[in-house]
Amino acid sequence: MTFKSTLLVSALALVATMGATTGATSATAADISSVGISVGSLGNPYFVTLVKGATTAIHKTAPDARVNALSADWDLNKQFSQMDSFMSSGAKLILLNAVDPQATLPAIRRAQKGGATVVAVDVGATGVDATVQTDNTAAGRLSCEYLAQKLNGKGEVAIQNGQQVTSIIERVKGCKEALAKFPGIKIVSDDQSGEGARDIGFQVMQGYLVRFPNLSGVFTINDPQAVGSDLAIRQAHRKGIVITSVDGAPDIVAALKDPNSSVVASASQDPYQMGIDAVTAGQDIMDGKLKKGSVKLIAPALITRDNVGQYKGWTDH
Structure with a gap:
C-alpha cells in the first residue's frame, strides 16, 4: 500500500468513526418534542395529578412538546403496546408506572435502544434510567x-x-x-x-x-x-x-x-411533585447531569x- 493510499484509508476511517459517534449521540432535554406517560389507571386522581405535574414541568422546557398520557389499566400487554406506540411517535422521554417491575424490562430496553430515556414513577422497574417515588x-x-x-x-x-x-x-x-x-x-x-x-x-x-x-x-x-x-x-x-x-x-x-x-x-x-421530579430527572440524564440508575425518594407527611x-x-x- 502506498503512502497516499494509507492516508486515504485513515481519512475514510476517521469520517466513518465521526459519523458513528454523531449517530449515537444521546438526545438532550432541548430535543424533547414528544413525551410518553404510561400509568396504572387514569381513573385514579393520583395518576391524573402526577400527569399534570409532569406536563407542567415538560412545557417549561419544551413548550411545544406533545405529551401522550395513557392508562395501562394494570394490563401488562397493554403497557407493552403503549411503550411501542410512544417510540413510534418519536418520544425521547417516557415516564413509566410499571404494571410489573420485572416483566416490563423488554419494553424498557426497546425504548432505550430507540434513544428514549425511561424514568420509573411511583414504583420501581428493572432497567430504567432513573426512579422517582415516595419513600x-x-x-x-x-x-x-x-x-x-x-x-x-x-x-x-x-x-x-x-x-x-x-x-x-x-x-x-x-x-x-x-x-x-x-x-x-x-x-x-x-x-x-x-x-x-x-x-x-x-x-x-x-x-x-x-x-x-x-x-x-x-x-x-x-x-x-x-x-x-x-x-x-x-x-x-x-x-x-x-x-x-x-x-x-x-x-x-x-x-x-x-x-x-x-x-x-x-x-x-405528592404525585404532582413526583411528576415534576421525574421529568427533571429525565432531562438531567439527557444532559449528562445525573447518573443513570439514580433514585429519588420523596418524603411523606402524616395527615x-x-x-x-x-x-x-x-x-x-
Missing part, C-alpha cells in the same frame, strides 16, 4: 407508628396488603418495622390483598370482622382500601377499630373530617384529623 418504607412506618399510638401500644392489628409491586412491599415493610416496637400489638393477618381498590378492600374487611372479633386496628396500603374498609365497619356497626393508610387522597380528606369514620391518618404522597385542615391535597395544584 414508601417511611410512609408505612409513619402510618403504623400512629396506629400503634392510637391503640396505646396493644391490640390485634391486620395489615391489608396489595399488589406486590415495590411501593406496596416497602409500605408493609415499614409498617411491620413500626409495629415491632410495640410488643403488645399482635399482627393477625398480613397476606390479604385489597388490590388497591375500594370494593376489594371492603370485602377483605368484611372477612376480618368475621375472623377477628377482637380486631382493634387496620393498616391499608392505600386510601381506596381504607375507604372500603371503613364502609364495611360502618355497615357491620362495629366500634373501636381504627384505620391508618398511605396516599393522602381526596376521599381520605373527607374521611378524616368525618367524626364517624374509623380512618384516623394517612401518610400522604391526621388534627392537621387535615392545613393539608394541601392532590387536586389543589
Whole structure:
C-alpha cells in the first residue's frame, strides 16, 4: 500500500468513526418534542395529578412538546403496546408506572435502544434510567407508628396488603418495622390483598370482622382500601377499630373530617411533585447531569384529623 493510499484509508476511517459517534449521540432535554406517560389507571386522581405535574414541568422546557398520557389499566400487554406506540411517535422521554417491575424490562430496553430515556414513577422497574417515588418504607412506618399510638401500644392489628409491586412491599415493610416496637400489638393477618381498590378492600374487611372479633386496628396500603374498609365497619356497626393508610387522597380528606369514620391518618404522597421530579430527572440524564440508575425518594407527611385542615391535597395544584 502506498503512502497516499494509507492516508486515504485513515481519512475514510476517521469520517466513518465521526459519523458513528454523531449517530449515537444521546438526545438532550432541548430535543424533547414528544413525551410518553404510561400509568396504572387514569381513573385514579393520583395518576391524573402526577400527569399534570409532569406536563407542567415538560412545557417549561419544551413548550411545544406533545405529551401522550395513557392508562395501562394494570394490563401488562397493554403497557407493552403503549411503550411501542410512544417510540413510534418519536418520544425521547417516557415516564413509566410499571404494571410489573420485572416483566416490563423488554419494553424498557426497546425504548432505550430507540434513544428514549425511561424514568420509573411511583414504583420501581428493572432497567430504567432513573426512579422517582415516595419513600414508601417511611410512609408505612409513619402510618403504623400512629396506629400503634392510637391503640396505646396493644391490640390485634391486620395489615391489608396489595399488589406486590415495590411501593406496596416497602409500605408493609415499614409498617411491620413500626409495629415491632410495640410488643403488645399482635399482627393477625398480613397476606390479604385489597388490590388497591375500594370494593376489594371492603370485602377483605368484611372477612376480618368475621375472623377477628377482637380486631382493634387496620393498616391499608392505600386510601381506596381504607375507604372500603371503613364502609364495611360502618355497615357491620362495629366500634373501636381504627384505620391508618398511605396516599393522602381526596376521599381520605373527607374521611378524616368525618367524626364517624374509623380512618384516623394517612401518610400522604405528592404525585404532582413526583411528576415534576421525574421529568427533571429525565432531562438531567439527557444532559449528562445525573447518573443513570439514580433514585429519588420523596418524603411523606402524616395527615391526621388534627392537621387535615392545613393539608394541601392532590387536586389543589
